[in-house]
Amino acid sequence: MSLEIGQAAPNFSLSNAQGEVKTLSDFSGQWLVLYFYPKDNTPGCTTEALDFTALKPEFAKHNAVVVGISPDSEKSHQKFIDKKELQIELLSDPEHQTAEDYGIWQLKKFMGKEYMGIVRSTFLINPEGKLAHAWVKVRVKEHAQKVLDELQALV
Template sequence: MTPLKNLPQAGEKVPDFTLPNQDGNIISLSDFQSSWLILYFYPKDDTPGCTTEAREFTDLSHEFSVLGAKIVGVSPDTEKSHCKFIQKHNLSIQLLSDPEHQVCETYGVWQLKKFMGKEYMGVVRSTFLIAPDGKLAHVWSNVKVKNHVQAVLAKLQELFHGS
């Protein structure tokens, strides 16, 4: 897979966004001022990799919270799909619905993908660690789920403690 294009770079202000969450509440980047934000993009609710990632973020949500971080997932799924996904897996994280993939495109994660010889447009699993000042602290693109959430937590701990 080719590297993602148009990704915000570390140290740059990240693009603003406004999307509905699983409950239909409108959520914007400005809602997270003065907090660290883990903004992760994933392809589809209730698929194996996406479920593992969401459950691991939920399992470690206390550790993220202690460091002043909020966790928000974004996919093209509907609010209703997000609700079912959250209830089925007892998730504690917030999920945003981007059915027109406007925010996915803004963050450079809506890309041409290939699977079993077919090409299609979809979300390339990616995570953005956004500092309290709204600048990008770190990005992971083309994420493999195994050990990813632990890597995000380790990077946040490193930046939070200033080592």
């Protein structure tokens, strides 16, 4: 499935680290930075989460909230949040249905092995729930700042 800028973002219903179910409509009326990452407590994912946490006040100035999604469990997310003092919400997508809905659960290759997994990606969703921008196959370095720059250009 390929998403187009301007179309309604796919809905989701996922649990956060505290076990509370969150849906797309919970974020209506504000910008949503929805970023997908492969695994808690890995180097790239940690850097990305820390970068988004550091910029959280800047996103908030533009009525934007940052939410990360991975296949990890609620318990894993809570450990990650506690260990790294993250200030962003993380949602658990263990069946990777939301990742599939966003088109980023794909065949990956690593060290000669093929497997299905998350392609690190970020979606900027406007207050009306429509896709405003997408970054697929993200490189972590300076990515959070690029997302903030795009948000600032759009608001």
